[in-house]
Amino acid sequence: MTPIRTESPEKIKEPIAANAMANCVLHDDIMLCILARLPVKSILRFRSVCKPWCELFSTPHFVKMHHGQFSSDPKNQSFIICSKTAKFCTTASLLNIESNEKKPTIIDYPYPYINNRPKSIVGCYNGLICLNDCGITMWNPAMNLSKSIQLSNAYFGGFERVSLGFGYDAKGADFKVVRIVNFLEMSIAGVEVYSVNSDSWRTIEVDFQFRVLRTTCDVIVNGNPYWLAKSDHGEVLVCFDVTKLVFKIVSLSSLSLKEGGVTIG
Structure with a gap:
């Protein structure tokens, strides 16, 4: 759309x-x-x-x-609250912290149920939210519109874990979805990037090996997604530059990475 x-x-x-x-x-x-x-x-x-x-x-x-x-309006400080019920249903609401309203405004969530499982949030940036579970969906809550993204036909063989990242290329004015496929302990089976503008996937070459710890990126900074990961360099933070389409490693010697979270050493 x-x-x-x-x-x-x-x-x-x-x-x-x-x-x-x-x-x-x-x-x-x-x-x-x-x-x-x-x-x-x-x-x-x-x-x-x-x-x-x-x-x-x-x-x-x-x-x-x-x-x-x-x-750009300092009084327009809003965030979306997503809640999961015991019946595997996801609801969403919008809360403006500068407003006098005591209750958040309920907004339409595009896919509250997917095979009895709610969609998970990959990330959000510039008012657009990327959702994932049995497929990828772009959701614009302000316009109440969503679009499903078809996966590519790329085959990376057997894999152990797939992780998604979401970002925004300000130079090209384009939203990107990054799909990392891990094979075995420290091996990248393949990486591909989806462009909203071209509505297509592109395979990316990676010149070093790493293993992400989660199924989604951990944070988005300046439009670039970051993952906590393990590599030959030890515990690292991996960044994907959505403009140059390359990965970078950020050393995190002061962090201790675990499957369930991060401990500051």
Whole structure:
């Protein structure tokens, strides 16, 4: 779905924006600035005003403008709370820490049940959330839209563990999903990267061996996913540069890594 694509502004279809502003008295740029300042609830309602407006709100340029407007507002400090019930159901709610509301707002979770198991969160960045369990899903909670990502046909032989990472390439304005396939104790069977813009997977060569400790990345910094891992260098933090498409090792001599967490030495 187009709302979760992140093409650069110069690739925007200008006729869509022009048609959306055809009957407006104000200049197109002024109207875009006004609409970009509307809260998400208003945007969702105004999508029903007319087809050109609905298409406008779905363009990568408008989504980027709207997210930039609200992410720069210090009073717009919100986070999503995901809860798992005893019946393997996942619910989600949105809480603004600057709001006077005592209860979080319930939002639609795209896949509360998958084969009696809830989807796990790989990571979130710039308003987009990557989910995983029996498949990968991109979820835009603000626009209440989601998109399933089909796995590639790449075959890496037998494997012991698969770990996913999520990141954002600011230079290419593109979200990326990293899939690491581990074989045996310290062997990489294969690595591939999915690009939201191209809607395709690409196999990545790795020039050193490591074993990630979890099925998802541990943290996302400046758009790059990081994993706690073990390698020939001992306990390390592995970073994937989503722009250059290369792995880097960060030494962590002061950390003791365990399967269940991290201990600071």
